[in-house]
Amino acid sequence: MFLGRSDETAILNKYYESGENSLIVLYGRTGIGKTSLIKNFAKDKPFFYYCSAQASDRHQISIFTEAVKNQIGFYSVDEQKDVDVLSYDALFALTKRIPGDMKLVIIDEFQNIIKQNKEFMDSVIKLAGGEFFDEKVMVVLLSSSISWIENGLVSSIGSSALKITEFIKLKELSFVDTVRMFPGYSVPDSMMIYAITGGVPGYMAKLTDKLSVKENICNNILGGDSFLRQEGSAYIKEELRETSLYNTILKYIAQGANKLNELHALTGFGRDKISVYLKNLSEREIVEKVFSYESDGREYTRKGLYRIKCGFTEFWFRYIYGRESQLEVMSPSDFFDTYIAPDINHFALEAFIKVGTEYIALMDSMGRLPAKIVRTGRWWGKNGDIDIIGVSHDQKYVIGKCCWLNDTFKFSDFEELMYNINLAKIGKDYIYLFSKGGFDRELKEFAEENSNINLISLNDL
Numbered sequence: 324m325f326l327g328r329s330d331e332t333a334i335l336n337k338y339y340e341s342g343e344n345s346l347i348v349l350y351g352r353t354g355i356g357k358t359s360l361i362k363n364f365a366k367d368k369p370f371f372y373y374c375s376a377q378a379s380d381r382h383q384i385s386i387f388t389e390a391v392k393n394q395i396g397f398y399s400v401d402e403q404k405d406v407d408v409l410s411y412d413a414l415f416a417l418t419k420r421i422p423g424d425m426k427l428v429i430i431d432e433f434q435n436i437i438k439q440n441k442e443f444m445d446s447v448i449k450l451a452g453g454e455f456f457d458e459k460v461m462v463v464l465l466s467s468s469i470s471w472i473e474n475g476l477v478s479s480i481g482s483s484a485l486k487i488t489e490f491i492k493l494k495e496l497s498f499v500d501t502v503r504m505f506p507g508y509s510v511p512d513s514m515m516i517y518a519i520t521g522g523v524p525g526y527m528a529k530l531t532d533k534l535s536v537k538e539n540i541c542n543n544i545l546g547g548d549s550f551l552r553q554e555g556s557a558y559i560k561e562e563l564r565e566t567s568l569y570n571t572i573l574k575y576i577a578q579g580a581n582k583l584n585e586l587h588a589l590t591g592f593g594r595d596k597i598s599v600y601l602k603n604l605s606e607r608e609i610v611e612k613v614f615s616y617e618s619d620g621r622e623y624t625r626k627g628l629y630r631i632k633c634g635f636t637e638f639w640f641r642y643i644y645g646r647e648s649q650l651e652v653m654s655p656s657d658f659f660d661t662y663i664a665p666d667i668n669h670f671a672l673e674a675f676i677k678v679g680t681e682y683i684a685l686m687d688s689m690g691r692l693p694a695k696i697v698r699t700g701r702w703w704g705k706n707g708d709i710d711i712i713g714v715s716h717d718q719k720y721v722i723g724k725c726c727w728l729n730d731t732f733k734f735s736d737f738e739e740l741m742y743n744i745n746l747a748k749i750g751k752d753y754i755y756l757f758s759k760g761g762f763d764r765e766l767k768e769f770a771e772e773n774s775n776i777n778l779i780s781l782n783d784l
Contacts, residue, residue: 332363345461348490369422428461444479506532519544530543544643613630709749753777
């Protein structure tokens with residue numbers, strides 16, 4: 324089932340139907356759905372596709388040639404002899420034989436080629452620039468290396484980067500997409516799946532609504548032969564060296580150590596060393612540093628907090644890493660009951676806040692908020708947090724608070740929010756309260772008397 328990605332598909336179709344040459348870079352983390360998107364886009368179009376290997380330059384061009392031979396074919400003896408000496412120029416020139424007025428050429432994980440042969444990009448630019456033939460061509464380059472695309476691509480290809488028509492970055496699917504992917508689940512169960520997978524399609528595809536959430540975790544994450552059992556570790560190994568040090572830092576962040584001094588005290592690593600590691604983790608979007616909404620209530624604000632960005636990575640380091648021995652000697656069900664079940668609601672809270680934030684953003688984009696938001700944030704207080712803050716041009720505040728740990732959002736929770744708003748010294752013009760279940764009678768009555776207070780249950784979402 325292919326869900327979401329309507330905006331990205333529309334962009335790709337726009338360039339394909341434009342009748343002009345284009346060069347698109349489509350990138351995002353492993354498992355985010357780049358190849359699924361491009362296959363869905365290309366399913367009714369003639370195209371050439373090549374997924375590059377981590378190989379030497381000579382071997383790379385050999386297997387590239389084999390792909391050309393299989394998909395396009397060599398039509399003369401001269402083309403077939405001594406394929407090892409063929410250049411990327413010669414190979415790309417053969418894509419003229421792709422049927423149709425627009426030649427679609429897709430190169431997956433293209434960074435593997437450039438890291439061995441920087442001249443490859445010159446050939447791509449020639450192809451996209453129409454130097455090999457008169458027909459129009461659309462080149463799509465895919466990459467799973469976010470850090471390299473955003474921090475290393477320009478230095479690798481120089482001025483050729485100016486020839487790139489568009490960058491498309493794939494992000495995680497939304498909660499709504501998760502609900503659609505698991506139609507047999509209740510909304511709370513869909514929320515739990517959204518929290519565990521972080522909205523990464525490659526992880527969601529390993530789970531099924533034919534099993535309960537617990538059964539999915541036991542069978543498809545904790546099970547000894549399951550793909551996701553080692554995925555947390557595998558993803559870090561794929562992205563970084565010195566994995567043992569990164570694993571240590573991630574484990575402590577997953578346990579709630581979110582400040583540099585806390586990580587220094589727990590790991591014993593020097594602050595400078597930790598800063599470098601955190602920078603590398605941030606560049607790969609494994610960790611993010613979050614800052615509190617800037618307000619006049621600075622003395623009550625926590626600053627510079629680190630957290631794991633992907634839900635599944637946090638899940639893996641929070642519950643599995645460091646407990647592999649227990650997992651080997653316990654059944655998955657007993658392991659779940661002992662280590663995961665008592666804490667999983669706390670784990671899912673962050674995902675619920677993300678969904679509330681998505682809701683406010685969607686309502687804003689549809690013009691259904693009482694104020695048009697121009698600035699957003701979140702306030703991290705020493706005595707409590709404000710989950711969602713939106714501010715309009717005329718300084719009208721849209722405030723959101725999410726209650727996940729308790730089934731009922733109580734009036735006392737609302738009073739605590741008002742207290743933190745006062746500490747933050749921000750406005751409270753419009754209030755949106757999100758609840759896993761419902762709201763107590765006192766809060767319902769108060770909301771009926773105050774039109775600026777909106778009560779939204781999980782099912783309403």
